Amino acid sequence: MKSGQKTARRNARSASRIAAVQGLYQMDLAQTDLNDVIDEFQNIRFLQAEADDAILGADSTFFAELLRGVVRRQRDIDPMIDRQLAAGWNLSRVDSILRAILRAGTYELLERLDVPAKVVINEYIDIAHAFFSDDEPKVVNGVLDKIARRLRPNEMEKARKTTS
Numbered sequence: 001m002k003s004g005q006k007t008a009r010r011n012a013r014s015a016s017r018i019a020a021v022q023g024l025y026q027m028d029l030a031q032t033d034l035n036d037v038i039d040e041f042q043n044i045r046f047l048q049a050e051a052d053d054a055i056l057g058a059d060s061t062f063f064a065e066l067l068r069g070v071v072r073r074q075r076d077i078d079p080m081i082d083r084q085l086a087a088g089w090n091l092s093r094v095d096s097i098l099r100a101i102l103r104a105g106t107y108e109l110l111e112r113l114d115v116p117a118k119v120v121i122n123e124y125i126d127i128a129h130a131f132f133s134d135d136e137p138k139v140v141n142g143v144l145d146k147i148a149r150r151l152r153p154n155e156m157e158k159a160r161k162t163t164s
Helices: 003-030 034-045 060-084 096-111 117-131 136-151 153-163
Strands: none
Touching: 003 034, 003 060, 003 096, 003 117, 034 060, 060 096, 060 136, 096 117, 096 136, 117 136, 117 153, 136 153
């Protein structure tokens, strides 16, 4: 794949991740059905993406995979996140947007082994920065890093040695 194609694919995936976080947030807050959210994004919001630059060029297939995957694996994902939160905290106490970011990131670490863990973590830190200006991006970094070390120990150790 040529460099320009890789950049376009990466940008499409980044936009898809932002849309997935928005969709998960919508499902969480308004108790909207999974298929209704996917339909709304694919048939309305992606077509009017100029109104929301963040999702412009999103890959609708990747977006739908992220949403469906989080819903399908949520019983596995939520306890993983809970174990990494500070003492006295659980996922139900976390802000809805932050919860959506952590769920989507954890899903990718679990299921998308074709995407390097560091890429997943950095993508979701960037998304957290788009929504928050306080410590939430640090929370995303800490939680997803711990989950990645548990799920992909060899990859994370190799990445640590390369950056040392």
